[in-house]
Amino acid sequence: MDGNDRFGEREMKIMFYKIIEAYYILRKKNIVHHDVTSYNILVESPEKVKIIDFEHSSVFEKKIKGMLQKVLPTKWVTPLFLSPELKTWTLLANTLSSLFIKYNPFKSDVFSIGLSLLDACGIDIKGLNEFGKFYHIHIKELLTINYNYIVNDSLRRISYRILRDELQNTINKKIEDFPYDFLKQTLRKMLEVDFIKRASIKSIFKHAKHFMQILD
Numbered sequence: 040m041d042g043n044d045r046f047g048e049r050e051m052k053i054m055f056y057k058i059i060e061a062y063y064i065l066r067k068k069n070i071v072h073h074d075v076t077s078y079n080i081l082v083e084s085p086e087k088v089k090i091i092d093f094e095h096s097s098v099f100e101k102k103i104k105g106m107l108q109k110v111l112p113t114k115w116v117t118p119l120f121l122s123p124e125l126k127t128w129t130l131l132a133n134t135l136s137s138l139f140i141k142y143n144p145f146k147s148d149v150f151s152i153g154l155s156l157l158d159a160c161g162i163d164i165k166g167l168n169e170f171g172k173f174y175h176i177h178i179k180e181l182l183t184i185n186y187n188y189i190v191n192d193s194l195r196r197i198s199y200r201i202l203r204d205e206l207q208n209t210i211n212k213k214i215e216d217f218p219y220d221f222l223k224q225t226l227r228k229m230l231e232v233d234f235i236k237r238a239s240i241k242s243i244f245k246h247a248k249h250f251m252q253i254l255d
């Protein structure tokens with residue numbers, strides 16, 4: 040994917056649909072790609088899109104209960120395109136008592152697809168997955184203890200909201216520069232910092248079908 044030859048809105052809708060459809064097919068097979076970047080999505084034409092580079096991908100069986108899986112992420116992927124939770128994980132890996140974290144790997148890929156789309160349209164995505172460094176300790180708690188515990192504890196909730204809002208505002212400003220207005224709201228849902236609130240690939244696929252006027 041690159042932004043050199045700019046698509047019209049109709050072509051962009053087709054390309055977006057094809058990309059999301061491909062990741063939705065992976066999701067239905069419980070496959071996490073883990074290295075989603077604009078370089079690993081080949082676009083031959085709006086209709087012909089290929090996801091490549093499955094070196095770091097893995098199958099996640101249906102979770103037993105709860106939203107979040109305890110996962111040992113793979114470290115050797117492209118850092119620029121990681122979700123904020125995984126980027127924090129790579130920065131904290133040396134200090135984590137347990138390298139396993141509780142997060143949703145499929146929603147992590149959704150964030151990376153969003154960053155890939157911004158990047159492909161010429162938007163600088165550097166720093167869009169990094170919390171202020173003073174906040175790492177809170178994110179570490181979020182990833183290693185329990186999301187609800189952190190988000191519902193009043194003091195921690197305030198810190199979490201500040202750090203989330205700071206990064207979210209930066210992301211939202213970048214989305215404003217995105218050249219296709221019809222996709223901005225969808226991108227905002229994909230690039231949600233809070234990984235519980237972030238849209239699933241299934242719900243983004245619904246947006247994609249809506250753009251194509253495909254009825255369920």
Ligand SMILES: Nc1ncnc2c1ncn2[C@@H]1O[C@H](COP(=O)(O)OP(=O)(O)O)[C@@H](O)[C@H]1O
Nearest residue numbers: 074077078079080081089090091092093094095
């Ligand atoms: N099926 C393919 N068709 C065309 N080009 C491809 C294909 N697979 C890989 N490439 C090219 O080779 C490059 C590297 O392949 P990739 O599988 O992403 O390996 P790496 O781990 O080095 O990133 C890609 O960025 C792409 O340009």
Ligand SMILES: [Mg+2]
Nearest residue numbers: 078079091092
């Ligand atoms: Mg690659």
